[in-house]
Amino acid sequence: MDTKYIRNFSIVAHIDHGKSTLADRMLELTGTITAREAKEQLLDDMDIERERGITIKASAVTMHYEYEGQTYMLNLIDTPGHVDFHYEVSRALAACEGALLVVDASQGVEAQTVANAYLAVETGVEIMGVINKVDLPAAQPEVVAEEIEHVLGIRRNECFAISAKTGKGVRELLDAICELLPAPADRSSEPARALVFDSHSDPYRGVICYVRVFSGKLRVRQRMRLMHTGRSYLITELGKFRPAMTPVEELGTGEVGYIVANIRDLADVHVGDTVTDDANPAQDPLKSYQPPMQMVFSDFYPGDNTEYSKLRAAFEKLALNDASFSFVPQNSPALGFGFRCGFLGLLHMEIIQERLERENDIDIVQTAPTVSYEVIMSDGQVRRIGSPSELPDRTHIQELREPFVRLEIITSTESIGGIMKLAEARRCKLVKTDYLNPTRVMMEYRAPLAEIVYDFYDQIKGISRGYATMDYELTDFEATNLVRIDILVNGQPVDALSIIVHRDNAEQRGRKLILKLKKAIPRHQFEVPLQVAIGGKIIARETVKAYRKDVTAKLYGGDVTRKMKVLKKQKEGKRRMKSIGSVQIPQKAFMSILDTSD
Amino acid sequence: MSPHSAPSDDEAPGLYLHVPFCASKCGYCGFYSQPTAGRDMHRLVTALLTEVRRHHATPAVRTIYIGGGSPTSLPVDLLARLVETVASAWPDAREFTVECNPGQAGVEMLSVLARCGVNRLSFGVQSFHAGELELLGRRHSVDDALRSVRQAQDLGFANVGIDLIFAVPGSTLDSWQQCLESALSLGIQHISAYSLSFEPGTPLYEARRLGRIDSVEEDTDRAMYELAIDLLAAAGLAQYEISNFAREGFECRHNMGCWENRPYIGIGPSAASYWLGERTANVADIDAYIRRIEAGLTATEQRQQPNHDDCICETAVLNLRTRRGVDPADFQRRTGADFRKVFAASLHRHERDGLVETQAGRIRLARRALAVADSVLCDFSSL
Ligand SMILES: Nc1nc2c(ncn2[C@@H]2O[C@H](COP(=O)(O)OP(=O)(O)O)[C@@H](O)[C@H]2O)c(=O)[nH]1
Ligand code: SF4
Ligand SMILES: [Mg+2]
Numbered sequence: 001m002d003t004k005y006i007r008n009f010s011i012v013a014h015i016d017h018g019k020s021t022l023a024d025r026m027l028e029l030t031g032t033i034t035a036r037e038a039k040e041q042l043l044d045d046m047d048i049e050r051e052r053g054i055t056i057k058a059s060a061v062t063m064h065y066e067y068e069g070q071t072y073m074l075n076l077i078d079t080p081g082h083v084d085f086h087y088e089v090s091r092a093l094a095a096c097e098g099a100l101l102v103v104d105a106s107q108g109v110e111a112q113t114v115a116n117a118y119l120a121v122e123t124g125v126e127i128m129g130v131i132n133k134v135d136l137p138a139a140q141p142e143v144v145a146e147e148i149e150h151v152l153g154i155r156r157n158e159c160f161a162i163s164a165k166t167g168k169g170v171r172e173l174l175d176a177i178c179e180l181l182p183a184p185a186d187r188s189s190e191p192a193r194a195l196v197f198d199s200h201s202d203p204y205r206g207v208i209c210y211v212r213v214f215s216g217k218l219r220v221r222q223r224m225r226l227m228h229t230g231r232s233y234l235i236t237e238l239g240k241f242r243p244a245m246t247p248v249e250e251l252g253t254g255e256v257g258y259i260v261a262n263i264r265d266l267a268d269v270h271v272g273d274t275v276t277d278d279a280n281p282a283q284d285p286l287k288s289y290q291p292p293m294q295m296v297f298s299d300f301y302p303g304d305n306t307e308y309s310k311l312r313a314a315f316e317k318l319a320l321n322d323a324s325f326s327f328v329p330q331n332s333p334a335l336g337f338g339f340r341c342g343f344l345g346l347l348h349m350e351i352i353q354e355r356l357e358r359e360n361d362i363d364i365v366q367t368a369p370t371v372s373y374e375v376i377m378s379d380g381q382v383r384r385i386g387s388p389s390e391l392p393d394r395t396h397i398q399e400l401r402e403p404f405v406r407l408e409i410i411t412s413t414e415s416i417g418g419i420m421k422l423a424e425a426r427r428c429k430l431v432k433t434d435y436l437n438p439t440r441v442m443m444e445y446r447a448p449l450a451e452i453v454y455d456f457y458d459q460i461k462g463i464s465r466g467y468a469t470m471d472y473e474l475t476d477f478e479a480t481n482l483v484r485i486d487i488l489v490n491g492q493p494v495d496a497l498s499i500i501v502h503r504d505n506a507e508q509r510g511r512k513l514i515l516k517l518k519k520a521i522p523r524h525q526f527e528v529p530l531q532v533a534i535g536g537k538i539i540a541r542e543t544v545k546a547y548r549k550d551v552t553a554k555l556y557g558g559d560v561t562r563k564m565k566v567l568k569k570q571k572e573g574k575r576r577m578k579s580i581g582s583v584q585i586p587q588k589a590f591m592s593i594l595d596t597s598d
Numbered sequence: 599m600s601p602h603s604a605p606s607d608d609e610a611p612g613l614y615l616h617v618p619f620c621a622s623k624c625g626y627c628g629f630y631s632q633p634t635a636g637r638d639m640h641r642l643v644t645a646l647l648t649e650v651r652r653h654h655a656t657p658a659v660r661t662i663y664i665g666g667g668s669p670t671s672l673p674v675d676l677l678a679r680l681v682e683t684v685a686s687a688w689p690d691a692r693e694f695t696v697e698c699n700p701g702q703a704g705v706e707m708l709s710v711l712a713r714c715g716v717n718r719l720s721f722g723v724q725s726f727h728a729g730e731l732e733l734l735g736r737r738h739s740v741d742d743a744l745r746s747v748r749q750a751q752d753l754g755f756a757n758v759g760i761d762l763i764f765a766v767p768g769s770t771l772d773s774w775q776q777c778l779e780s781a782l783s784l785g786i787q788h789i790s791a792y793s794l795s796f797e798p799g800t801p802l803y804e805a806r807r808l809g810r811i812d813s814v815e816e817d818t819d820r821a822m823y824e825l826a827i828d829l830l831a832a833a834g835l836a837q838y839e840i841s842n843f844a845r846e847g848f849e850c851r852h853n854m855g856c857w858e859n860r861p862y863i864g865i866g867p868s869a870a871s872y873w874l875g876e877r878t879a880n881v882a883d884i885d886a887y888i889r890r891i892e893a894g895l896t897a898t899e900q901r902q903q904p905n906h907d908d909c910i911c912e913t914a915v916l917n918l919r920t921r922r923g924v925d926p927a928d929f930q931r932r933t934g935a936d937f938r939k940v941f942a943a944s945l946h947r948h949e950r951d952g953l954v955e956t957q958a959g960r961i962r963l964a965r966r967a968l969a970v971a972d973s974v975l976c977d978f979s980s981l
Binding site: 525526547548549550551552553554555556557558559560561563564567568570571574579582 | 612614792793795816817819820823840841853856857862864868869870871872877879900902908911912915916919947950951953966967968969970971972973975976977978979980
């Protein structure tokens, strides 16, 4: 098809502002699916995504639309809406020329709106402002248009007011996409180059690559080459998502579709890699994006050491469809054999954790998530560590750096005070404040990731009675005065309970932490002393008192069956615990160290 | 199939008879019993005897135990009929116990029991403090208890035991010590001492829930238990099970049978049996029980067939409650399993922590594990 009539675009939005609904309406209006099919939000295809109302994996769909007597090919590339998956938003945008930035007319610009707009600007795509839900009585399209202009620099009179729900304005929006968004550059005469913007593995067909062709074309039975790995494969099938996978003979410049090429292993396909013609390869690959940075790490141990290989198999299966998740064997002196897992963020971790539990019957003990740190060794060598226990001896460290993010918070003016106080306590530095209108403000902070990754969002939600939204993006690593807090249980250091914190807060955190642990560790038949050490010096101690009685006084003939049941239940209760020496530490104790509340 | 078999059919069972009546309900009682008022006790005893007769084919029973409820709440003639019939059916039973309530078992009743071959009495004394008896909702007085036990001894009963309850709200370590000393002054052979448990649905449980009474501090409860073990041992009543103490040779054989996981036959409403490899329980309703028996039906309501693993675990848990503990050879014979092998992981942990010990080849709970036995035994409750 002539590239003039192709439009590639994404929809980006703050969660719940109507991205999926708008996509459904477009699919319907273009006759790609029927209204009944649209009922189910088609683009969200995994259970957990649906339950959580978010889209994790980008997917793509091709629509045909008549505009001014011409048939246009519209390729909509879906993006995830959560901060953990910024990277996937970027790679979806990299396959597009345009983006629709959707804003809820009753909510206005939110933190993720801003973050998504930044990503779109960085990628260089054309942005169209879309104000959605104008059918709502609470809709204030003019106020929102003003916010969009003020914060995002998109002219208010160029925004489209629509209702994705009723369909109002959606046809006009489709017209505008054809009219206003740039067409792909016509590079059909150059050697083939296609960007792999996503992939997934299919049990029968091997790896399916999602591609956007930037130059030349791809044909079935052509030998293709992945430029990054240099490997070549025979293309056995090309196709488009309409939205079902529909085979085609070729994919031309500007088009979006999929490749099946008998690729066995998901690890062989790097998202961001360039596909070219093996016989007539391009000189240079397309500009690739940065690989995703794993920002959160956590160790997973089988509750029962004999289930180690079962856990490995479970992780292997999960990694098959999630290239951003990693796991490496880990041996903790206290907890035995397990895996250090890396995630894009906390939500990503929770999703993996949930799948792990849902799809496998393994008792898991998981350590508190931690961010990754940069250690500059005395010899100048730079090391990344994903666990406090990996921190080398102080004498070998020149500098310890922690990750910092640009944090945006949008909130109501009356909650500013409370949020600023919290942010300050979390070592965040205010960069600027910007009033979106007299009642709403956007604050930008430079924040240590470790301080905001865990419960910060919940806290600002609380302070603002649910009003505030936030988003963040990694900027750099910076040296700060960090120390490690170690915990000794029954005199034995437990590496998995260590945390790295700023020295100024260390003592206070240590004291709080040990109280939390005291609550989380069940009573044993003996006293369990708990100690907090900073730099080898004990700064606080507590004791989990021994329980003194736990015995059924009467057990005679009539009680045997019932009693056995009760004992079995008691034994069950000991699961999801890890023995450290003779002390049983439950899962919740590992997590309790992150709880900073009083 | 494994070489194990359920307790062999030729192993003589214990016989338990449940009399489901009490003069009135005690405030802490979770047993199946009904107030005697307006009850047709004659009809019930007839039904009990009918059920007894169904077991006449069982050539021998090791022990007989009539409990409740309160067997002594029956009129003397009815109790006599019950005891006589059972005694003549199995004259060779080595131990024949009847539970007695102080104040109910007078000289006449005790003489009948003696004449019929009852050789062991167990009195529900519970406490030697009037205030505690009242709080527990017992109908008898301290004097009733002292008198009943004396009378029994005077009539020649040489194997007399009493039940005591400790950690009653308001009690102290001192008051408990007095209680134990009073008990020892009776010159009895057996004491069962239980920490008061608050069973859901009982008046005492409600009272605690409403904040009218407080349970005794856990530390005190523990100290009371330890005191009982030491004080009774010093007086010649050695602990032989978590809650049971006896002079040498006076351990309750009937209950030992249960802890050795031997078979027993239960008769009467709610009574449980472990017989022919099955655990069963009779219907826990007097009227339903009578109806079924009179209609020639079985009174069994629940039925469960422990599999091999269940049998191994039940035997382990029950054996470990006793101070003799597990005899690996016995265990092997009874269950076909190697105790040390099947419970290797649990044993390793608890032996390391000093909660389980081996003495003269037998594996048992260490002294310090007794008060927290459930937290150890639960690890033997499944494989
Ligand atoms: N009233 C109204 N509700 C809408 C509109 N668009 C979406 N919604 C509702 O807003 C909620 C979030 O929509 P969804 O498309 O899932 O948002 P997403 O998280 O951005 O994908 C859903 O309950 C939709 O039904 C609209 O134009 N008007
Ligand atoms: S005498 Fe025994 S069985 Fe009867 S009510 Fe009192 S405690 Fe319960
Ligand atoms: Mg959605």
